[in-house]
Amino acid sequence: MEKSGAFSPEGWGQVRFLSEPCCQACGLPFEDEAHEQVLCVSCAAPRGLPTRLTGKDRLNRLRSAVGYDQVTAPLIMALKYGDRHDLAQIFGRLLVSPLEALRAPSDARLLPVPLHPRRLRERRFNQSGLIAQALAQQTGMPLDQRSLQRHRATPQQKGLGPQARLRNAAGAFTATDGAEGGAFILVDDVLTSGATLIACARALRRGKARWVGAVTVARVLPNSKDPDITLPEV
Numbered sequence: 001m002e003k004s005g006a007f008s009p010e011g012w013g014q015v016r017f018l019s020e021p022c023c024q025a026c027g028l029p030f031e032d033e034a035h036e037q038v039l040c041v042s043c044a045a046p047r048g049l050p051t052r053l054t055g056k057d058r059l060n061r062l063r064s065a066v067g068y069d070q071v072t073a074p075l076i077m078a079l080k081y082g083d084r085h086d087l088a089q090i091f092g093r094l095l096v097s098p099l100e101a102l103r104a105p106s107d108a109r110l111l112p113v114p115l116h117p118r119r120l121r122e123r124r125f126n127q128s129g130l131i132a133q134a135l136a137q138q139t140g141m142p143l144d145q146r147s148l149q150r151h152r153a154t155p156q157q158k159g160l161g162p163q164a165r166l167r168n169a170a171g172a173f174t175a176t177d178g179a180e181g182g183a184f185i186l187v188d189d190v191l192t193s194g195a196t197l198i199a200c201a202r203a204l205r206r207g208k209a210r211w212v213g214a215v216t217v218a219r220v221l222p223n224s225k226d227p228d229i230t231l232p233e234v
């Protein structure tokens with residue numbers, strides 16, 4: 001990273017950008033270039049699979065811009081904890097093409113994953129809100145920060161299995177009247193297990209939303225070495 005905090009061309013060269021070929025539902029990149037599958041193993045599995053991110057009771061589609069690793073983790077942390085708000089603009093630009101790949105309904109609104117009000121007071125900003133704002137500015141898509149509310153912070157997720165993470169995040173969110181009939185694109189910084197996004201999607205569906213997709217800046221990929229940085233859950 002350069003002194004200004006901007007990423008040098010060498011830095012960008014080390015970033016793993018996620019693109020086709022990938023699972024058409026959840027965006028998981030296929031390692032094999034000549035991949036002919038449409039869905040990854042988990043999206044193609046029966047509905048109840050806890051690791052499954054997409055489906056009727058979950059997300060319609062999901063895309064992420066980059067792999068979450070030693071190169072990108074410090075940037076994500078710098079926005080979340082370091083007041084590096086300028087990074088939101090960069091992340092917003094990175095999300096333009098994943099957003100297009102979602103093929104969301106034309107009336108879809110960008111909805112940042114809400115922070116618990118107490119956390120918002122402590123931190124003064126919601127990093128997902130800043131990213132969603134930047135993406136809205138760059139694409140002209142409407143921003144919706146009202147249709148989903150968080151009424152409790154999610155306890156630490158690290159070390160929990162997928163089922164426990166889902167239970168942990170379940171019930172943390174409620175949709176407001178604005179969700180009814182709407183199409184939403186959830187915006188978050190990192191996808192780890194997806195439990196938070198699934199909890200958001202379920203809340204919106206309970207509020208009668210008709211379509212729920214998601215974009216995240218980074219995604220923890222299977223087989224990637226977990227970056228040596230612990231991200232506290234919010």
Ligand SMILES: [Zn+2]
Nearest residue numbers: 023026040043
């Ligand atoms: Zn998939």
